[in-house]
Every structure is written in C-alpha cells, then in structure tokens.
Amino acid sequence: MTDTSSGVLLDIHTSALAGMGSMPRHFERWAALAADESHPDADLGEELFRSLLIGGDDALAALWGRHLTAWDFAENPQWGAGSPARTDERRAVVYERLRFGSELCKLLDEAVPVAKVPGATVITREFTPWYTPERAAARSFYWTAYERKLRDKGWSEAAIASLDQASLAVVERLADPEQPAARQAKGLVVGYVQSGKTANFTGVAAKAIDAGYRLVIVLGGTLNLLRAQTQRRLDMELIGQENILRGADVTDVDSLVGVDYVGDDEDWSEFVRHGGRPSTLGAFDIERLTTRDNDYKSLAQGIRALEFEKRVPTRPLHDSANLHHTAARILVVKKNKAVLTKLVKDLKQIHGILGELPTLIIDDESDQASVNTSNPKKWEEGRIERTAINGLISKLLGLLPRAQYVGYTATPFANVFIDPGDEENIFPQDFLISLPRPSGYMGVQDFHDLDGVDDGETEGGAEKKHVRGIYDSAGDRLQEALDAFVLTGALKLYRADHGTPDGPFRHHTMLVHESVRMAEHTALALRINTMWHNASYTGSQGHARLASLFEKDFRTHAASSLPTPTTYADLKPYVFEARRLINKGGTPVIVVNGASERDYSQPDLDFDRTPNVWKILVGGTKLSRGFTVEGLTITYYRRTTQQADTLMQMGRWFGFRPGYRDLVRLYIGREETLGRGRNARTVDLYEAFEAICRDEELFRTELARYAPMVNGRPQVTPAQIPPLVAQHLPWVKPSARNKMFNAQLVEVRSPGVWEEPTAYPEDPHALRHNTECWEPVFEALSDTSVSLGVDGGPQYEARVGTMSHQDLLTVLCDLRWSVPGQFSPHLEFLLDAGREDGTIDDWVVIAPTQTSARRNEARILGHGPFSLARRKRRRGPLFGAIRDPKHVAAVTRLAGASHLAGNAAVEELVRPRRGALVLYPVVESEPRILSDGSVDPRDLVMAFAFVAPPSTARGDRALVRFRAIDSTRAEAAIIDRDDTSA
Structure with missing residues (x-):
C-alpha cells in the first residue's frame, strides 16, 4: 500500500463520512468505496490515521469533530442502541459501529472529547x-x-x-x-x-x-x-x-x-x-x-x-x-x-x-x-x-x-x-x-450562592467575587463604581496587549440604573459627569484610589488563567488610555431614555456600527429589556419593582463576558429603607433578585424532571404547566376572576429526589400545632450525635432515629400549610406508597447539629437541644431554600438513592425500602425561650425535607398525575368558572 498524503486522506474521509448519511457505519468499507476510483492504492489503515491525529492534523480533527459531535448529540437515533445522548455510552456505540480499534478511539477521545452538556x-x-x-x-x-x-x-x-x-x-x-x-x-x-x-x-x-x-x-x-x-x-x-x-x-x-x-x-x-x-x-x-x-x-x-x-x-x-x-x-x-x-x-x-x-x-x-x-x-x-x-x-x-x-x-x-x-x-x-444554559454564559449562579446558607461556617464565593453593596461605612459607593469602570478598562487594555485570546475588547460599558423617571436620569448624569471631572484620574489622588481598589479587589479576584499585572505600577500606563476612550467626545455619560425613537439613535447606542463604545449608560426601563449593553463590566443598580418578570429582565449584567468575566462587578442595593413613616419599608434588592432567580431555576428543574416520555406519551403537556409551577408560586393565577386553570395537580412522585416544602404557616397557633405534631419524631431521635457523610464530602453531626412509614404518615397528614396545594401532591405520593406492597418500610430521621461558635440552640417541647436555622420567607408565605447543601449527599445515600459510599454511620442505616427525612427547626427572628429552655412553639417553623427510596419508582407511571376540571376540554389550559361546578 502506498503512502497517502494528508490532503488525499482528508478527501477520502470527507467522502466516506458524507456517504454514511446521519449514522455511523463500518468506516473501512465506506472509506474503501470513497477511495476506489480516485485513489485505489490509498493507505486507509488506522496507523496512518493515528499518526496524523498525533501530528496535529487540524483539518482531519475538525472533520471528525463535526461528525462525532453530531452523533453524540443525536436524540434517540435508531442506531443508538438506547444510549443517552452526550455520554461515554453513546460514543462507545459510535466507535463500535465504525469498527475502530481501542488506540484510535483513545486518540479521538482526546481530540474530540464528549461534550457532556444538558440538552433542551x-x-x-x-x-x-x-x-x-x-x-x-x-x-x-x-x-x-x-x-x-x-x-x-x-x-x-x-x-x-x-x-x-x-x-x-x-x-x-x-x-x-x-x-x-x-x-x-x-x-x-x-x-x-x-x-x-x-x-x-x-x-x-x-x-x-x-x-x-x-x-x-x-x-x-x-x-x-x-x-x-x-x-x-x-x-x-x-x-x-x-x-x-x-x-x-x-x-x-x-x-x-x-x-x-x-x-x-x-x-x-x-x-x-x-x-x-x-x-x-x-x-x-x-x-x-x-x-x-x-x-x-x-x-x-x-x-x-x-x-x-x-x-x-x-x-x-x-x-x-x-x-x-x-x-x-x-x-x-x-x-x-x-x-x-x-x-x-x-x-x-x-x-x-x-x-x-x-x-x-x-x-x-x-x-x-x-x-x-x-x-x-x-x-x-x-x-x-x-x-x-x-x-x-x-x-x-x-x-x-x-x-x-x-x-x-x-x-x-x-x-x-x-x-x-x-x-x-x-x-x-x-x-x-x-434551552440549556450555554457554555461561557455568566448568569445567576455567578452572582448568587443559591445553595449558600448563613450557618456561621461558610462564606459565599460568587457574591464575594462579583457583588458589592451600594453603601459602605463611608457612604455611597458610586465613586468606587466609577473607579472600578476605569480600572477594568485599563485591565482589558493590559490583557489585549498581553495576548488574551478574546482581546482586543471592542466595547467597555457601565450601566447605572436608579429610577424610571427621566428627570432623575438627567440629574444623575450631571452628578456622574461632575464626579468624573473631579476624580483626578491623571493626578496622584486618583491613582492612589485606583491602586487601593486594584489591590483589595481586582488583583485578589483576578482569574489565574488571564494576564493580570502584579502591581498597580504595571497597570498605570493603561489607565490613561482607558480614561481617554471613556471620555471620547467630551463626556463619559450617555442617557438612554425617552419615548421617541430619536432618543435611541445616538451612535454610542449602536454597538454594531460604532467601532468602540466606552461609555457609562444612565437610564431606566429601556435599558432593562431587550437592549443588550455590549461590553458591560460594571453595573450600579438601585431600581426596585414588585414584578417578578420585570425584575428578571433587569439583569443586564447576565451574558457572555469572554476574557473579562472575573472583572465584572455588580453594585446593587442591599437592605435599604424606602419611604417614610408608615409607608417606610426595608428592601433588599439583591435578595429579591435572588428569589425570582430561584423561581426560574426551579421552574427549569421541574420541566426537566417531567419532560421524559412514559410509555411513549408525554408526562406533562403545556396546558398542565400552570398548576405544576403554582405549587411553589402561589401568586400565579389567571388575571380574570371568571377564569381558572383546568388542570389540577393530584400527585407528584419523586423516588430518589430531594423534596423540600416551603409553604409553612405564619399563624402562631398553626406553628404550635405543627410543632406538637412532630413530638413522636423527637422521641424517636437518639440522645447522642453521630457523624454523617459520604466519601469525599463534608462530614456533619446529627441525631438520628427510625420510625415506621405509617407513623410518619400520621405526622405528615396532620400538618397545616399556608398553601395546602403545595405539599398535598407529595403527600398523595407517600400515601400511595403506603398502599402499595413493599415500596416503603420505614424512615430514618436526621436532625443535624451545628458546631460553629455562632450556632443557635434550644430545646423543643422539652426534647433536645436542637440546632435552630435562621431563614427568611422569600415572598408572601414562602421560604427560599431551607436546606444546608452539605446535608444532601448523606441524606440521599441514606435513602439508597445515591451510589456514593457513605461512612460507617451512614452505611449502617441504609436499607432497601427505607426513606430519609431531615428536620430543620427554623426561626425567622429572635425566638422567645420558655422556662424549661424550650423555644416557644409559636415562634418555630418545623421545616423538613425528604428523599423517598428508589423502591417507590414505577416505570409504567408518570411522575405527575393531574385531573381536568372540565374533562371534555382536557387540553384547555384555562376555562371559565361558570362552566364548571368546581
């Protein structure tokens, strides 16, 4: 067999892969057909193929990258042998159909790794x-x-x-x-x-x-x-x-x-x-x-x-x-x-x-x-x-x-x-x-520690890196935000000059959003212009501020993979150019508002046709929806709203930030008092934004759980989505009083899934009732703590006990809720599991104990002591996430829903048909303590989470069950109340 050039082999491979169509086939046969007429003596052996890959043949690697990735992503192909898309199992099926040897497969895996990303x-x-x-x-x-x-x-x-x-x-x-x-x-x-x-x-x-x-x-x-x-x-x-x-x-x-x-x-x-x-x-x-x-x-x-x-x-x-x-x-x-x-x-x-x-x-x-x-x-x-x-x-x-x-x-x-x-x-x-979150996207997880808990032992990473309050001990931080804008502009120029792949950076912007009132925008723009011209960015005072901010913030949090100067002295030459670009045209500020189109025809708002936009944008509503602020690096945000979707659309700081995501800073209102007298209220805009982000993420998670088909039929149709999500968003309802949702959620089956109710009552008498319901569980707990954990994960102390499924159902059935419909579908699942032979025998109950110096402990109904968690209601009667993330792995393993090995204490408690429930006694403010050292049950929210064992899974049944109020219009999302007796 004669030697074959790289170009000839590329042509043969291209023809062979094209001939296969949409499925992988025996490659050697298809390559031989492709080579038969034009290059009958071509070397089609795997040794040459491997040598070209080792030698860095980019064109050949790119060709195979396209085809292997396409096969990896194919959803339920007939040739896929049931292998899930974007997995090693799918890639193995592809190699088997291509009839490739193990050495070639290994090289292809290195050249084209399996993209293990979620699908839509x-x-x-x-x-x-x-x-x-x-x-x-x-x-x-x-x-x-x-x-x-x-x-x-x-x-x-x-x-x-x-x-x-x-x-x-x-x-x-x-x-x-x-x-x-x-x-x-x-x-x-x-x-x-x-x-x-x-x-x-x-x-x-x-x-x-x-x-x-x-x-x-x-x-x-x-x-x-x-x-x-x-x-x-x-x-x-x-x-x-x-x-x-x-x-x-x-x-x-x-x-x-x-x-x-x-x-x-x-x-x-x-x-x-x-x-x-x-x-x-x-x-x-x-x-x-x-x-x-x-x-x-x-x-x-x-x-x-x-x-x-x-x-x-x-x-x-x-x-x-x-x-x-x-x-x-x-x-x-x-x-x-x-x-x-x-x-x-x-x-x-x-x-x-x-x-x-x-x-x-x-x-x-x-x-x-x-x-x-x-x-x-x-x-x-x-x-x-x-x-x-x-x-x-x-x-x-x-x-x-x-x-x-x-x-x-x-x-x-x-x-x-x-x-x-x-x-x-x-x-x-x-x-x-x-749609899945795209690779490289900077979103809610980069600004909020969604699983973070204030237990005195952890400190949020995302918030610490990117989020700053509007005020500090010295007052308003707008000047600091302006300094950060100049500093990050200089850092972009430095990186572009030192070979950052994503540079040069065409646009560099800052967004200031305080109000929807146009008169206030004009005043704010004037204030920023004044601060800018008094900032002394070419003088010693300005450089001193920038050097201090660089040391305490940007050098500390800079990405190690991107060029960053070790001292401000190395960055100082770039500050002058950043200031010049920002001040181009005589002002660093442009106002974006107004009702007429001419207000938006400014060249510095056209990021497509203007070569370099380095500006501070001041505006309101028009900056909070649809309008993409290119190069956005610093955001100073104070505007409040009561509308969830309006708040979510304000997140202009979300997006793609190649080469400078570590420089992004969000200055956002924390606890501020708005209004005066009886109209005064405290608003934490950052927490409000986090709340709606949690809603969005939970919405996507719910969709992903119920998207797979069961017996070839959808588990959930679009018409059934409203009540599905309404279980954690009780304010979601038709706007017209004479309308109602047609689908009602009856049951949610969740084998092996962490479930965490959040709709606990606010009425003191209901809180006391719920606390008293849990007394049999308190009695089942051990007096001493054990250490729980899984291999490679955090260990924590907890009191544990076991109780029968029926005894636990007695407790759960008697609980009161602020939104009963939130937990009732889960309770229906647990009741159903009790009626089905052999699905749940009993439960292990866990009461974690805090060990930090800041821990808060008290007895409950004379039992304990118990660690009390501090949590806030998110909106109305609902709490946000109650769990402590470090508890999840061990609890999931205790329910037999994880293959991670637990420590000795965990493994000793694992049983085939045993669920796991974790208690979270929650206080929302400083509780009253009774004479025996017990917390007043009127101040206590007995929160919990549970994981049902995998034995409750039923492959022939959907995870959700609905009933249609008007069964003659089963696919109707919304119906008139007058049309039904419900």
Whole structure:
C-alpha cells in the first residue's frame, strides 16, 4: 500500500463520512468505496490515521469533530442502541459501529472529547413527526450556510450541535409546510436573559425556510434600534450578501442605491456569502421586505412583493412542486400598533394565496407587548397598547391559516400563566422548550450562592467575587463604581496587549440604573459627569484610589488563567488610555431614555456600527429589556419593582463576558429603607433578585424532571404547566376572576429526589400545632450525635432515629400549610406508597447539629437541644431554600438513592425500602425561650425535607398525575368558572 498524503486522506474521509448519511457505519468499507476510483492504492489503515491525529492534523480533527459531535448529540437515533445522548455510552456505540480499534478511539477521545452538556428540555403535546433527518439533509442550504458562519465566528462543534438539536426540537413541532390540511402550531422557547436566543431563532428560521416556509415574520422589539439589531443579525448570518445585493455590482456605485450595509458597515465582509445567487445554485432566494434602516411601511413593490409564482399553477403553493421553487420573504417588524396595522391591511388585500402560504411568526421578547393582559400594574407601558399588539398578532394568525407562532423569552410566566385570553391565540399549547444554559454564559449562579446558607461556617464565593453593596461605612459607593469602570478598562487594555485570546475588547460599558423617571436620569448624569471631572484620574489622588481598589479587589479576584499585572505600577500606563476612550467626545455619560425613537439613535447606542463604545449608560426601563449593553463590566443598580418578570429582565449584567468575566462587578442595593413613616419599608434588592432567580431555576428543574416520555406519551403537556409551577408560586393565577386553570395537580412522585416544602404557616397557633405534631419524631431521635457523610464530602453531626412509614404518615397528614396545594401532591405520593406492597418500610430521621461558635440552640417541647436555622420567607408565605447543601449527599445515600459510599454511620442505616427525612427547626427572628429552655412553639417553623427510596419508582407511571376540571376540554389550559361546578 502506498503512502497517502494528508490532503488525499482528508478527501477520502470527507467522502466516506458524507456517504454514511446521519449514522455511523463500518468506516473501512465506506472509506474503501470513497477511495476506489480516485485513489485505489490509498493507505486507509488506522496507523496512518493515528499518526496524523498525533501530528496535529487540524483539518482531519475538525472533520471528525463535526461528525462525532453530531452523533453524540443525536436524540434517540435508531442506531443508538438506547444510549443517552452526550455520554461515554453513546460514543462507545459510535466507535463500535465504525469498527475502530481501542488506540484510535483513545486518540479521538482526546481530540474530540464528549461534550457532556444538558440538552433542551421539551414539554410537548403528541405530534406527527415529519421533519426526518433525511428530509432535513435533503434541503439544508440556509442551515448549512448558518453552520458555516457560526464556525467562522469561533463557535465550538458542541455549541453548534447543541443549537442544531434545540432548533430541530422547534421545527419538528411546527406543521409540515407541505401537508394538505392547514394547521397552526404555537410554542414558547425559554432561554436565559441575554443568552443567545437570537442564535436559536435564526437557526429555526434557517431550517424552516429550507423545509418550505415561505413567509417569515419576526417581531423584533418595540424600538427601531432593537428591530434594526435583529434585522442586521439575520441579514449577516442567514440572508447573506447575494440576497441583499439582489444582483447589484459592489463595484458600481449607481447600482448600490438603496442597498444597505455596503460602504457604511465595517463588518460587511463578515456577512454570509453563498457563492452566487442561491436561485442559480439550485436553491432559492430570500427577499427582504424590511431593511436595516426601514421598518415595514407598506409593500415597497406593491402587492406584487407577496405574489408567489407557481411552477404548476393548478396546484396550491404548499405543494412540493411549487413550494421549493419560489423565493422566501422575510420581514423584521417592530411591535408597534401602526406598523402591524399596515401589515395586516396589506395582507388582507392578497386574495387566495394566504391560505396556501406556510408562514412562521417569531416573536422575540414575547412576554413584552404581545401578551393580552387586563392587569395594568403588570405592564409599565400601559394596558391599551399591549392589548392592541396582542389583537394584531391574533389578526395575523387569523389571516394566515398556515402560520406557526413561536415566542422567545427569558421570563415565561406571563406567557404561560397570566393571560387566559391567549389560549385562543398565542398560548403555547403545542410545545414549551427550555434551552440549556450555554457554555461561557455568566448568569445567576455567578452572582448568587443559591445553595449558600448563613450557618456561621461558610462564606459565599460568587457574591464575594462579583457583588458589592451600594453603601459602605463611608457612604455611597458610586465613586468606587466609577473607579472600578476605569480600572477594568485599563485591565482589558493590559490583557489585549498581553495576548488574551478574546482581546482586543471592542466595547467597555457601565450601566447605572436608579429610577424610571427621566428627570432623575438627567440629574444623575450631571452628578456622574461632575464626579468624573473631579476624580483626578491623571493626578496622584486618583491613582492612589485606583491602586487601593486594584489591590483589595481586582488583583485578589483576578482569574489565574488571564494576564493580570502584579502591581498597580504595571497597570498605570493603561489607565490613561482607558480614561481617554471613556471620555471620547467630551463626556463619559450617555442617557438612554425617552419615548421617541430619536432618543435611541445616538451612535454610542449602536454597538454594531460604532467601532468602540466606552461609555457609562444612565437610564431606566429601556435599558432593562431587550437592549443588550455590549461590553458591560460594571453595573450600579438601585431600581426596585414588585414584578417578578420585570425584575428578571433587569439583569443586564447576565451574558457572555469572554476574557473579562472575573472583572465584572455588580453594585446593587442591599437592605435599604424606602419611604417614610408608615409607608417606610426595608428592601433588599439583591435578595429579591435572588428569589425570582430561584423561581426560574426551579421552574427549569421541574420541566426537566417531567419532560421524559412514559410509555411513549408525554408526562406533562403545556396546558398542565400552570398548576405544576403554582405549587411553589402561589401568586400565579389567571388575571380574570371568571377564569381558572383546568388542570389540577393530584400527585407528584419523586423516588430518589430531594423534596423540600416551603409553604409553612405564619399563624402562631398553626406553628404550635405543627410543632406538637412532630413530638413522636423527637422521641424517636437518639440522645447522642453521630457523624454523617459520604466519601469525599463534608462530614456533619446529627441525631438520628427510625420510625415506621405509617407513623410518619400520621405526622405528615396532620400538618397545616399556608398553601395546602403545595405539599398535598407529595403527600398523595407517600400515601400511595403506603398502599402499595413493599415500596416503603420505614424512615430514618436526621436532625443535624451545628458546631460553629455562632450556632443557635434550644430545646423543643422539652426534647433536645436542637440546632435552630435562621431563614427568611422569600415572598408572601414562602421560604427560599431551607436546606444546608452539605446535608444532601448523606441524606440521599441514606435513602439508597445515591451510589456514593457513605461512612460507617451512614452505611449502617441504609436499607432497601427505607426513606430519609431531615428536620430543620427554623426561626425567622429572635425566638422567645420558655422556662424549661424550650423555644416557644409559636415562634418555630418545623421545616423538613425528604428523599423517598428508589423502591417507590414505577416505570409504567408518570411522575405527575393531574385531573381536568372540565374533562371534555382536557387540553384547555384555562376555562371559565361558570362552566364548571368546581
């Protein structure tokens, strides 16, 4: 066998892998077929393959990276032998089908590690599959171009594969664009704040257009600036140069009249290129009915712009003979009453074709303006405008019987729970998809220690690194925040100069958000300008402040993997340049507010077209939704709100911070007294934000638990989501008094899962009643403590005991709750386990004891002493997380739900059908102590958590069980109260 060059082998491997299609096959046979004609003597042995990988053949490694990752991510493929996606088991199946030897497998694993990342969570109704891998592969012109663009941008193969799967999950649940009968599907995609939702809906649009959707309407924000950003993104990454030019010659100035981007966008060369007009390459063109600078006004070419030429006039447009030979149209429109009214009016003038036109409506920030709510407090922009937008979206859906609606949001509660009217128009009745947290994303876990507990023994890591209060002993810290902005700008310049892969840093910004009042923004901007010019950043006083802040904060928390100077003296030369960039134009501050569009047309707000934005942005509502502040490093945040979704959208500090995430600082209000006299109240904005973040994370966790199919059927449908989440968000309810949720949660089965009720009563008499209920458990506990823990985990002291399942049920059935519906589905599960033979025999009960000097102890009903935990109610009657994270591993092992080995005390207590329950006596303030040393039971919340043993699992039953109040409308999310006797 002759030697084979790297290029020849790459060609053979490329052909062989392409020939395999969507599944791995016997590679040597396919490679031999690929080499047979052009290179019959090529060396196809594994030894050469291995040597090229060892030698660092990047092209060969990239080729295999694409295919191995695609196979890793494939969901439930027929060839997968039941192996889960993104696991070593799946990779082993792939290698077995390829017939590779162990040495080659080892090298490929090193070159292309398995990306063990979570996939999208899908809650869905049953649907008829149509978007098969074969159909997707047969028509993939725009998706392939988009994939190529993402690789050029530096996306990893795992990130692209993740996007591929998430967008596939959306497209396959839309109606088949070629099917004879018209059908509308409606769904919701839930991402994270500033986490790349646009990338997902761009991928969805690419696949949908390839599949046959010929009209795409993107509702892109409520401002021209936001609409233009979305238009530019789609133009750059999906539509491409040739479709934008429409035959114009870039060297002929006259032919470019009316063509955007060419000549005034420095990134024009980065726009997707297809290698020619797609219609000349065997594909089809995309015609834009809106441009970067022009929203939809009226059809520029008249109604003819939406006239689709049919190759076979006697057949409908959606027939495959016509559909794949006509151009697609895209509109990116502002969510504005006047704009949408014009679009609806123009569509009404088109007769006949609308009923044949497969249409995709993508609603970005779908909980803003789109939702039809009659609660004016919910929406800061006013009820009338939002109801009008909702009505116009409904008209679009009515005019386009083949239209599919997909909403995108990071705050799903408004869409899923609040509005009963949306069931008939944009309620996500067909699917709800929760996107995974992307790699490199800086989110809630980076600013909040969600599992942290103030027990006197631990100190939060995330908060310590990134979060600062608004005040310190010297007063307001706004000057410190300004200093931090200058300092981090200098650090970015230093890193760019010392080879940081993510540098240079194009934008560097600071956000100051204190109020929604425009007059206060002007005053605040003046104050910041004054502070800036008095800061002495070129003098000794200013450098002394910066040096002190660098030493006590930024040098301490700098990432070891990124270049950071060891002394301020090394950084000082970069401070001058940072100050110059920030002060460019004579002021470091720009104000972002106002009701008119011209308030947002400032060059320093256009991060796409302005080369370097180094500014301090002062604003209110318009900075808290949809608007991405690029390069955001320092945030000074004081604004309060009572609305959960509004609060969540304010998290502009979330996002991707490559090369400088360790420099990000959030100055946020902690305990502040607002108002005076009887109207005074104490607000901790940081804790309020953490509370809604917990709600969001718990929502995603719940979706993930109930997403897997059971016996081929969904456990939960979108219509059943509201009561599922309402068990920990009691304020979630339809806004109209005459409406109610149709589905009621009856049972939640949780074998092997930590469950933690939080809806404990506030009434002193109910608290005393609950404490007295637990007396049999107190009596079952040992007098002395034992040490509990698992291998490699923390050890802790606890008193333990055992009691029968029936005795524990007697306690649990007698407890009182502030929201009874929160615990009753779990109690139903435990009662059911008692009725089923052999699922639970007994329980081990654990009462952890604190050992720190700050511990708080007291007797309870004469028993003990017990360690008392201090916790706060999060909102209304609900607590936040009550558990101490270090208790979880041992308790889970005691219930037999973990394979981690426990210490001797733990293993001695493990039984096959034994559950575990941990007690958390909680006090919310300083409790009263009775004469015998017992805590007054009226001041005590007897909280607990439990883990049911795996023996309670029933593979043939869903984890949740519902009943429909109106069984004749089982899929209806919301029904009229008058229609039922409930």
